[in-house]
Amino acid sequence: FDSRDGVIWYDGKFVDWKDAKVHVLTHALHYGSAVFEGERAYGGEVYKLREHSQRLIDSAEILGFKLPYGLEEIEAATNATLARSGLVDAYVRPIAWRGSETMGVSAPNNTIHMAIAVWEWPSYFSPAEKLKGIRLTWAPYRRPDPLTIPCKSKAAGLYMICTISKHAAEAQGYTDALMLDYRGYVAESTGANIVFVRDGELYTPQPDCFLDSITRQAVEAIAARHGIKVNRRHILPEELATFTEAFLVGTAAEVTPISEIGEYRFKPAAISELLMHAYLDEVQPKKVAAAE
Numbered sequence: 001f002d003s004r005d006g007v008i009w010y011d012g013k014f015v016d017w018k019d020a021k022v023h024v025l026t027h028a029l030h031y032g033s034a035v036f037e038g039e040r041a042y043g044g045e046v047y048k049l050r051e052h053s054q055r056l057i058d059s060a061e062i063l064g065f066k067l068p069y070g071l072e073e074i075e076a077a078t079n080a081t082l083a084r085s086g087l088v089d090a091y092v093r094p095i096a097w098r099g100s101e102t103m104g105v106s107a108p109n110n111t112i113h114m115a116i117a118v119w120e121w122p123s124y125f126s127p128a129e130k131l132k133g134i135r136l137t138w139a140p141y142r143r144p145d146p147l148t149i150p151c152k153s154k155a156a157g158l159y160m161i162c163t164i165s166k167h168a169a170e171a172q173g174y175t176d177a178l179m180l181d182y183r184g185y186v187a188e189s190t191g192a193n194i195v196f197v198r199d200g201e202l203y204t205p206q207p208d209c210f211l212d213s214i215t216r217q218a219v220e221a222i223a224a225r226h227g228i229k230v231n232r233r234h235i236l237p238e239e240l241a242t243f244t245e246a247f248l249v250g251t252a253a254e255v256t257p258i259s260e261i262g263e264y265r266f267k268p269a270a271i272s273e274l275l276m277h278a279y280l281d282e283v284q285p286k287k288v289a290a291a292e
């Protein structure tokens, strides 16, 4: 992945993809002091660029560092990197981290670096294929207490338990893992929030110890426009037996129906299908109607 052609925006300049490197004594590599975003461009525009860029700034602030670029500079750099890539439908990965000047847990004066990479990431499955649903198993780790970790920061370090959980799921032939939270309530998958359906209404865990997914909020707004009620509350794993449909929501996942979570079975049906299509419609750049 690090040897392809193209350019990466790195500390304000475009550098060749192959040369976008960090030193091995980078603070972020040793102590997890990096924050990032996952964004998608559709039709040449990054969907919810403002929300993602603001979350990047907030994530850094939670970890105690300030990005050397403001909101508008980050947006401009993102758009410039997308334009340079020549891609219209793409995945966008901004990342910011503490550099390598001093080594040790405390490094308040290390330079804050930032990079933005853009690559092609098509939806591999057609909507019909997606409606078959993916299979999830239970994760070996739980989302920690907000007093244990800064859970509202999209910080690289918090993904350690996600990678372990996803690898464990894949080793058993599953696509992903569903994590409980520290209290034993249903939380989210390793890279997306989760939504359930029962009797025409949506049920989704209260995002009080994991990311408040921008995609989930968009899907909730679409549901509201279709008169579908959204219940945001704690969900115990046993309650999964009462839900008929389930789907993941996230920038990368978009709306991905689920067929199986551990011992529970789901049948992607009308509501998953409606929201999957409505979301794909929603993310397309809106053409401003020409004035008469």
Ligand code: PMP
Binding pocket: 038, 188, 189, 190, 191, 192, 193, 210, 211, 212, 213, 214, 215, 216, 249, 250, 251, 252
């Ligand atoms: N939870 C986790 C752990 C994630 O990595 C992501 C993807 N950023 C999400 C939820 C979904 O968030 P969003 O819809 O804002 O991309």
